Amino acid sequence: MRRMTPILCATVSAVLFGVPAQAQVLKEFGSFHVGGRQVSLSGYPVTESVFTQGAAPTRVDPNGDFEVEQMYVQYLIPEPQRAMYPLLMWHGGGLTGVTWDTKPDGQPGFMQYFFRAGHPIYVSDAVERGRASWARYPEIYKTAPFFRTKKEAWEQFRIGPIYATDPSERAAMPGGKFPVQAFDRFAKQFVPRWTSNDGITQRAYDALIQKVGPAVVMVHSQAGNFGFHAALNAPDKVKALIAIEPAGAPAPGPDLDRLTAIPMLIIWGDNIEREPVWVRQQPFSLKFAADLKARGGDVEVIELPKVGITGNDHMIMMDTNSDQIAGLIEDWMKRKGLTQ
Template sequence: MKKRWLGYASVLAAASTSTGCASTDGFHVKEVGSFHTGGTQVSLAGLPEREIRLTPSAPPMKVNPNGEFDTGQVYVQYVKLATPRARYPLLMWHGGGLTGVTWETKPDGAPGWQQYFLKQGHDVYVSDAVERGRASWSRYPEIFTSEPFFRPKHEAWEGFRIGPTYDRDPAKRVAYAGGQFPTHAFDQFTRQGVPRWATNNAATQAAYDALVAKVCPCVIVVHSQGSAFALQASLNAPGKVKGIVAVEPGGAPDPATVDLSASKNVPHLFVWGDNLAGNDGWTKLRAAPDRYRAALLAQGGTADLLDLPARGIRGNSHMLMMDRNSDEVASLIQAWMAAKGLMKQ
């Protein structure tokens, strides 16, 4: 099967030859754009005015925080190809404490999965979820009902399975033997971190559902925390989601409380990296997506597993789209999509 997947990837690597459009390395772009979707309007009243200086040399001015505000929207940047070879656009959803930068240029400067899948012939939509990046924050506690929390660097190093021991001195950090994450670029990676809230799940699901309604039919490639939203979005919009690639999923709907019939004909691929064995935190996190996958299989659905170490691919971190061998992993995903009929013949 591995040879078959890699064969698909090599065949599909040929570049588009359309003319009359902006050309980059290996693909021709028809359009680059962005939009916000989802969200609601809220009104605030009774809050006190404040006096601030907008720049150090500016005169003081009063700011009135009362009025109408938009909240709960998702931001999306898209790149459309002149001649896409995929049947459906590819939506890329990030994980917790992160933004769509996850899929862009890697921390070590190498091209990321956004560019990889553009070269394979996909229109690509990269989003910033509610509360993240260019989707924007909202005032709290008046709109967001809790304060944000932030991921310290040691949590990213150890929790993302880059290494067992973090130190503020890079020379003293201990990485896993054979690890694929470019540890010299770790401090560049942690600059991507953004605050997150624990009270916006419903708003995030609603915004992603609005995105699916606007853009799809589509295929979703999703990472970590975002997996719960993608799997639920497929259930909420039968026929709209044509495939899901859940990369190290950090959650999933409970099959004991939801009807999976809307998604059982949607091909699913669950992708896992290395150094999970014996990790109590990841054993607990993996339980929900494993139950979901088992329930899909029990209903006769397609829920494939890409266990990288089982295929002899070792050392991948939780951020495997940023690892040194990320193109090898992406090629397996690309070949899987081709095998599931998600590419044009």
């Protein structure tokens, strides 16, 4: 079989996935941790534990120094680049950076789409998630973790109104775009979350902004608040903010004057009225957008059903029409002068 050159391979990818063909080469990739601090524990009892079947017990001393509250970031740099700034992708609650990666049905996700479109990509696992690692509870994290059930995700993410253990008995939203046959694979991504860690998570995101420098920030769900406040904390470095179904937003007030020069795009999917969580949450971002506009801010809200795009749930980047939504975002960035 003839082997494709990188340029031909990129061109084929562009045809298949509907993205620009200019980003042909992975110039650089890597990862790092950012933020965090050292914590020292003392006074806790020493125990013994067997770590490997058949092995002798090992002494376990929980006292000592630990690195905690850090964030993990993976980056991919294309060549050539079409974007003016790196694109930072921040995930939602109980999830990790895999949100943006290959979709549960095996199709390319937002990370691949925007990389192929020429954006340097920085995908993070926030504090307490994935490769960022955990800290001891209750010695360091003060509250117990929450674990999301599949029923909660199915219903709260507006994938369907009725969850059942047997997939054949689940009811999906009529016309819904989530690939329901891949839902159980999606559930493998769920990780615990802590309600007491917003402050340390914000500090880690702020540290990431300072490390990377001027950037476009894309946020989803819980990360919405972190993104808005990162812009408030570093309005000179957040060059644009793209919020996909953000959970919460800053309250109206004079602080928002610091955001008027930052282009913002807020996207909401379909069936909001069918889930009480989003009936409560959506008005925060809509009110934020209205107040920012009144102050002269550059903010656009796209409610997908109002522009003829229906069936999208909370996990828009995993839906079968995710490339269409990514294309809307890419067009918006081009209009704002963020791509070449």
